[in-house]
Amino acid sequence: MAYRFDFAPVFEHTDLLLAGAGFTLALTAVGAVLGIGLGVTGAVCRAWKLRPFDRMFGLYVEVIRNTPFLVQLFFIFFGLPALGVRMSEWQAAVLAMVVNLGAYSTEIIRAGIQATPRGQIEAAESLAMTRPQIFRHVVLRPALAKVWPALTSQVIIVMLGSAVCSQIATEELTFAANFIQSRNFRAFETYFVTTGMYFVMALAIRQLLVQLGQHYVVGRAR
Amino acid sequence: MSLVKIAGLHKHFGTNHVLKGIDLEVASGDVVALIGRSGSGKSTLLRTVNGLETIDKGELVVDGTALHDGRGDLRALRQKVGMVFQQFNLFPHLTAGQNVMLAPTVVKGTAKAEAEDIAKEVLLKVGLSDKFDSYPDQLSGGQQQRVAIARALAMRPKVLLCDEITSALDPELVSEVLAVVRQLATEGMTLIMVTHEMRFAREVGNKLIFMHHGRIHESGDPKTVFAEPQTPELANFIGAVQSA
Ligand SMILES: Nc1ncnc2c1ncn2[C@@H]1O[C@H](COP(=O)(O)OP(=O)(O)O)[C@@H](O)[C@H]1O
């Protein structure tokens, strides 16, 4: 007896799927903004060897890049309450994403900062600009422009990785899919649709970031 | 009274003793040409004058702002000393106008409208008033270097340092940059320039300094120094440059 495909039991729950996708996007947006902000901070400390923060960020980057995201998330959600730090599943999910993206983007952005030609920094110094002024006006935008494609890919990786947050009952897209599948027992159809949604979301985010980058970051900066 | 005063200045890079006791006075309006073989310490000397290189020992005073053995207010010094580099070093993400406006607005807190007026004025001076909105990669090397000169001038420096500013240019673009420097000299700008353009040094400079192994080996009025070098090293150098 051949399997009979039936997507109707999935589309019955379209509202749940859309709400889940919306939460995934919201998680990603907040995670990306804060994570890249953290990355810029870490990159400055690392690139300019600001003691002792450069060492602290170095350790942080190594720990995050060499451990599974799921374990990082569990540590934050289930582990930290032992120290009296309790958060909702949303807070834990956002924090895990920020911490994760922050580590990867620290390394990505650091490469961009270190690619700044020495002569441009000396020119700015000879104009009596301070280090923070030089960073803000001379270094940052060309550095971000150089690494924007890598940052874009990393944001998408984090968006896809957020599926793992369903494990602590954060009601994002994968959580919604799991729920629907447990009701209709239509695993193929449910995850087929879910896969398609992630795919479209990834393409959309890439497009959005390319556009944003063209407008606000890359501009003429190459 | 001299505008720039350097006394007993020493500089090492590790064990490499690069400047071995430089004494130099530059008066307001002087045009000083620094010549010498590659590695003789010309760039290093220039770079100590605006604090891009630290000083190990000795005194540097520019218009009353002093560094003693390398200690003093660097940013005050840099506001009085402009610098133009061999490689232009324009900020690639900013237009010519923005390149020029950046330091006045950020460092001096000049209002945007006023900074724009200054930028227009100095770009006009270097003959690029029509390039205000052009990005560096839309400009020729000679034009980029003139924007770099304008960028330095916008800070109203007391003295302008030029380190081989035509060396990276195609030969046909050298004269447009030299013309700007010549004009500045005529207007009374104090200039210290490292150059390989001997004819330019002779015509525009009123003081010539020959550096050799980290010392000022010979100096004086360019015309007499070129005509009658007192040391074999300078005679050799002039001969080598002229036959090149
Ligand atoms: N940043 C540096 N680190 C180490 N050595 C340097 C540095 N800059 C210059 N030097 C050395 O100092 C000496 C003088 O160099 P420089 O002032 O550039 O000479 P010039 O401009 O006359 O060619 C050379 O021996 C050079 O190798």
Ligand SMILES: [Mg+2]
């Ligand atoms: Mg040099």
